[in-house]
Amino acid sequence: MMSPVQLRTELARRLDRSIKDIWGDSSPDGPHAEVSRSDNLEFGDLSCNTPLKLAGILRENPRRIAERILDDCRGDLPGISAVSVDGPGFINMTLSQGHLAEVCLNLAVKGLKAHLPDTGRGRSALVEFVSSNPTGPLTVGHCRQAVLGDAISNLLEAVGWKVSREYYYNDGGRQMRLLGESLSVRYAGGDGSDIPEGGYRGDYLTRWAGELRESMGDGLDWERDRDSFIGFAEEKAMEMIREDLSLLGIEFDRFFSESELIPLGVEAAIDGLSAVEVDGGRLVYSDPSSPVKLWIRFTALGRPKDRVIRREDGSYTYRMPDIAYHMDKFRRGYDMIVDVFGADHLDTSRDVVAALEAIMGEREVSRRLKVVIHQFVTLLRGGERIKMSTRSGEYVTLAELVEEAGSADVTRYLFLTRRPDAHMDFDLDLARKESGENPVYYVQYAHARISGILRTAEEAGIRVPVEYTDGLAGPLSGDHERELMRLLESVPVEVASCAESMEPHKLTELLSVLATGFHRFYQHVRVVDVEDPSGSSARLMLCQACRQCIAGVLSVLGVSAPDRM
RNA sequence: GCGCCCGUAGCUCAGCUGGAUAGAGCAGCGGACUUCUAAUCCGCAGGCCACAGGUUCGAAUCCUGUCGGGCGUACCA
Numbered sequence: 001m002m003s004p005v006q007l008r009t010e011l012a013r014r015l016d017r018s019i020k021d022i023w024g025d026s027s028p029d030g031p032h033a034e035v036s037r038s039d040n041l042e043f044g045d046l047s048c049n050t051p052l053k054l055a056g057i058l059r060e061n062p063r064r065i066a067e068r069i070l071d072d073c074r075g076d077l078p079g080i081s082a083v084s085v086d087g088p089g090f091i092n093m094t095l096s097q098g099h100l101a102e103v104c105l106n107l108a109v110k111g112l113k114a115h116l117p118d119t120g121r122g123r124s125a126l127v128e129f130v131s132s133n134p135t136g137p138l139t140v141g142h143c144r145q146a147v148l149g150d151a152i153s154n155l156l157e158a159v160g161w162k163v164s165r166e167y168y169y170n171d172g173g174r175q176m177r178l179l180g181e182s183l184s185v186r187y188a189g190g191d192g193s194d195i196p197e198g199g200y201r202g203d204y205l206t207r208w209a210g211e212l213r214e215s216m217g218d219g220l221d222w223e224r225d226r227d228s229f230i231g232f233a234e235e236k237a238m239e240m241i242r243e244d245l246s247l248l249g250i251e252f253d254r255f256f257s258e259s260e261l262i263p264l265g266v267e268a269a270i271d272g273l274s275a276v277e278v279d280g281g282r283l284v285y286s287d288p289s290s291p292v293k294l295w296i297r298f299t300a301l302g303r304p305k306d307r308v309i310r311r312e313d314g315s316y317t318y319r320m321p322d323i324a325y326h327m328d329k330f331r332r333g334y335d336m337i338v339d340v341f342g343a344d345h346l347d348t349s350r351d352v353v354a355a356l357e358a359i360m361g362e363r364e365v366s367r368r369l370k371v372v373i374h375q376f377v378t379l380l381r382g383g384e385r386i387k388m389s390t391r392s393g394e395y396v397t398l399a400e401l402v403e404e405a406g407s408a409d410v411t412r413y414l415f416l417t418r419r420p421d422a423h424m425d426f427d428l429d430l431a432r433k434e435s436g437e438n439p440v441y442y443v444q445y446a447h448a449r450i451s452g453i454l455r456t457a458e459e460a461g462i463r464v465p466v467e468y469t470d471g472l473a474g475p476l477s478g479d480h481e482r483e484l485m486r487l488l489e490s491v492p493v494e495v496a497s498c499a500e501s502m503e504p505h506k507l508t509e510l511l512s513v514l515a516t517g518f519h520r521f522y523q524h525v526r527v528v529d530v531e532d533p534s535g536s537s538a539r540l541m542l543c544q545a546c547r548q549c550i551a552g553v554l555s556v557l558g559v560s561a562p563d564r565m
Numbered sequence: 566g567c568g569c570c571c572g573u574a575g576c577u578c579a580g581c582u583g584g585a586u587a588g589a590g591c592a593g594c595g596g597a598c599u600u601c602u603a604a605u606c607c608g609c610a611g612g613c614c615a616c617a618g619g620u621u622c623g624a625a626u627c628c629u630g631u632c633g634g635g636c637g638u639a640c641c642a
Contacts, residue, residue: 350568378635
């Protein structure tokens with residue numbers, strides 16, 4: 001049978017065919033039919049507004065257009081038991097009881113993933129996220145990005161992409177030097193006043209200093225042993241970052257450092273850029289003060305400013321390795337490359353994209369590279385905004401956040417209830433005390449409730465049917481049963497659409513609708529009834545289908561689905 | 566100054582590739598447990614969708630401007 005996604009595609013195709021049959025080529029550029037969910041039950045389950053869109057082009061009454069389309073294909077619409085023309089010219093369709101029951105049975109037996117389209121077709125995707133430099137623990141801002149990047153990865157996997165999660169970090173440069181020097185101050189027993197301008201003041205440095213003394217003695221000196229301090233700090237920081245990520249259940253396939261990258265391809269990338277000519281001039285030019293110092297003429301690429309990419313001393317500014325890293329990702333052949341960045345990286349990202357386009361062409365870059373930018377998180381504690389800065393040591397860490405929120409489940413879920421480009425206030429006190437009324441518990445509770453019903457049914461010897469039979473639809477003809485079936489039938493479509501647009505926050509919305517749908521059903525319909533085994537079995541199938549949907553979507557979000565609460 | 570993002574119910578936010586009466590959670594008020602988990606459900610109340618223009622048969626959704634908030638505007642990352 002057709003999956004819900006396939007059904008909609010097929011319905012749109014039939015409607016399109018009728019449009020073509022009737023008007024032929026008189027509207028060659030006319031819109032393609034689209035079938036979408038009716039948001040009101042009185043308009044059926046599925047709806048098509050194409051007649052309204054055609055009205056202007058064909059200069060004909062939209063209702064009349066809708067009627068002519070229906071006259072042509074009525075009776076030839078799979079899975080549909082009734083059609084009508086309503087309002088200004090919508091075509092509304094009602095899914096047949098049999099189709100709904102069959103989809104639910106399949107959901108119950110095979111699970112949600114079996115109903116998602118294989119849009120990835122095994123192609124490879126690289127998702128880069130977090131990419132925080134190893135200068136301290138991960139904080140709240142990274143937390144949003146970690147959760148978002150991981151959920152996007154899961155979503156892509158759910159529709160058939162082969163995903164690699166990658167973490168890129170800069171382990172060279174001024175920041176790492178400052179970190180090493182800050183460590184050396186603590187190591188030498190100095191108080192905060194000796195920490196250099198712009199250095200790091202977090203408590204963790206004092207802790208590392210102790211560990212460094214234990215393993216290396218106290219004979220190290222900053223001027224002489226810079227690499228030891230910096231190397232030790234980097235190692236410790238990455239260790240801490242991995243631990244923080246594991247608190248959220250996030251694992252990367254690869255941690256890729258700038259120092260690995262530089263010998264691989266930065267000079268080659270510069271050569272590539274140097275070969276590009278724009279507006280009759282070179283894209284890369286050297287500074288009058290030194291042939292080593294290089295600029296990229298970003299202004300010729302529509303960007304606001306030219307930028308230095310290599311300094312007089314031969315070292316690179318941060319944009320250059322970023323460009324080279326992206327060229328490396330393209331070179332590795334991924335079919336899709338996803339960057340998840342915070343808003344503070346937007347400008348850099350635009351420059352990187354512009355440089356890539358200059359080398360590979362706009363089409364290639366826009367086809368393969370997707371950039372997801374998320375806005376910042378403001379943390380509220382006791383009604384106060386918490387100012388955060390890694391360097392000053394004033395911040396709330398990811399670990400503290402998970403601890404205060406109560407669990408990784410709550411943390412992940414709450415971060416995914418906002419769309420990435422919306423600013424987010426995260427109220428710690430609320431997250432903590434809300435526990436009983438938290439949206440995540442609401443959803444998990446629905447899952448636990450269903451699990452309870454399944455246990456009760458098992459004791460009563462009632463099972464979920466394994467195959468579809470015509471008898472299944474009958475007991476499910478009540479309004480509450482149908483309402484739930486209609487909702488479940490739409491879940492694969494919604495998840496597929498979230499994957500297409502890479503918007504995991506819509507899944508939390510879907511889950512909340514799903515949980516409400518189930519709770520309402522539960523309130524009104526008794527599932528297990530020993531007097532009515534066949535009806536019980538049919539209703540049990542609905543519960544199991546619902547459980548599969550909730551668990552399936554939760555797993556995409558990386559949130560657990562408990563059987564008891 | 567310039568660029569990008571946001572401004573929807575008391576609070577936190579969905580909805581934004583234009584469509585049929587603007588949604589949810591929390592907070593408020595009123596109801597529902599001898600029955601598979603009341604961490605639930607049902608009802609009431611709450612909105613010039615920041616403001617002003619424009620495009621359209623139709624705008625929370627698209628365009629322009631204004632105001633308010635965030636981020637960026639480093640040879641830091």
